[in-house]
Amino acid sequence: MATIRDVAKQAGVAPITVSRVVNNSGYVSEKTRARVETAIADLGYVPNVLARSLRSRRTDTLALILSDISNPFWTTVARGVEDAASDAGFNVILCNTDESEIEQDKYLHVLLQKQVDGVLLVPARSALEPIQFVQSQDTPVVVLDRLIPDAQADTVRCDSEGGAYQLTRLLLSLGHRRIAVLSGPQGVSTAEDRVAGYRRALTEAGLDVDPALVYYGQFSLESGYTMTQRVLAVTPRPSGLFAGNNFIAIGALRALRDAELQVPEDLALVGFDDLPADLVVDPFLTVAAQPAYEMGRRATELLLARLSGAAPEAYQEVMLPTEIIVRQSSGQAVG
Amino acid sequence: MATIRDVAKQAGVAPITVSRVVNNSGYVSEKTRARVETAIADLGYVPNVLARSLRSRRTDTLALILSDISNPFWTTVARGVEDAASDAGFNVILCNTDESEIEQDKYLHVLLQKQVDGVLLVPARSALEPIQFVQSQDTPVVVLDRLIPDAQADTVRCDSEGGAYQLTRLLLSLGHRRIAVLSGPQGVSTAEDRVAGYRRALTEAGLDVDPALVYYGQFSLESGYTMTQRVLAVTPRPSGLFAGNNFIAIGALRALRDAELQVPEDLALVGFDDLPADLVVDPFLTVAAQPAYEMGRRATELLLARLSGAAPEAYQEVMLPTEIIVRQSSGQAVG
């Protein structure tokens, strides 16, 4: 609980000299530096960054707001953010919204109160206001993973539409004609884009989109389970299933197992987002994998560039490609 | 970027009055309150908690230092911490050490500089110094998941020894006589306790502990894979395998699959730490599950009790039980 003044007194110098030693700023002779360092060690001095930040007007802290860190996709994104921030000497505060705008806005408020230098936001919904609120406090934002139409902000995301298109094309090329899509919430761009890609692939193939085969729900296991049960009740039953994220895919697999249906024999399944190698013994889901770590890194680098003034004037829109990984769950060509 | 003074001026009151409105402290007449609130809204005023904390000497922030948030066990612990903290109006800063003492000590330093009110520490190694350092800054610590001998600090952990004992007994009761254990790093109490429980079960059953069947490594998939390969090279080959955590278990499963061995037909497998329902389609591992969420909650509640002075004088040592969940991987009785 020693302050900079205690150290200064002990070393027989002015507080600012201690500050220079601690921060490696300005000139300090070797001799005084040594004296100061001894005093610091003797007193067990730990600088108070609150006071530092209050004065310097920077906290070297970024905020990362996302839906749910327990989803391995977000865990990986967060690691990318953390690593990039850490390389630049920044800390990261992480907040889970569970897709709730209310939670999101609460967190934004708290974080701005904490004077974070920048915000990485995975928006719960496509609303402009939260972005504008952050910007009104002179704090830069990067929108991550999702698109907010008309937002004047940097964006880093993946090509959901394109990935969905390719996955659907894959099923079509294997001979499937009735394909259902189980997506996330309406109002979330990734959920909508994945349905859009699905539609484009079907339309291009000259097929009609059957509304009974298009589902919006949550990006959760429970929702995947329920939507799958509803799909299975449709006649004629589809032969292909496209899950809008990894949790929906797991929910679908359970529902299919409980209905005693085999994948891919009875139904072909493809999904968005791979599961990390650490978590699965035997990867067998065919997926459109997003470069989660890279997304986190890129977004953070962009934010840091804004902070340092190194970024170009115009807002950047970074779109990363997905990678289709074909495994067993999509099966072989049918009938 | 409006300050409390700007608001005061706009509302025609003193800054302290604004402070009273914002913090709901002291008396303010309805009329002035309304005027102040209008001014706050007009100016988009956001209080600066750095200044607040500097003055009040509390940040309402806790630190959580653990090995690796991408392990679902820790994700769940973190959720318990987050929820308990949030209920009490506290924020949590999370840091990953990857089991490195150097990283851990770096983070401790940063966190104390940030003036966190308390620390939840999953210690990378059984050293006293880090604990003492935190305490020297008048900051309370709760040691989480692991034991540090002689540490004068609250502790919340699970009964690793007991869980390991029961898992090993289970394998013994199924007729296995040669059982290998794949554990985490030496110097980490959970890794050592799990080996200790294994030893006790064998000894009690009148069996010798074959040193060739006891492995210390990392709590990682890679390590689990490698250790399993080494186990498989031992003659006579063991018929039972005890994995010291969930990642080691997954690594073991892969190694066994690559060696074209069936679980449980060729080898029975049991492990520590369950995988959350969200992540597995078909749980089949027999495990000693730890109440991860509960651990996080209890530890946080204890820390908060210390902060508020509500905790008893003496340091608490909370030990939670594990739950044995028998599934397919342990197989039926043999021989």
Add this chain to the structure above:
DNA sequence: CTGTTAGCGCGTTCAG
């Protein structure tokens, strides 16, 4: 190379 002055934005203390 070192020091002085001043003030970051807020809340505690004490006075009205």
Add this chain to the structure above:
DNA sequence: CTGAACGCGCTAACAG
């Protein structure tokens, strides 16, 4: 019920 003065711990700006 409201306000003035002061200082939390630190560093920017400006000397010397």
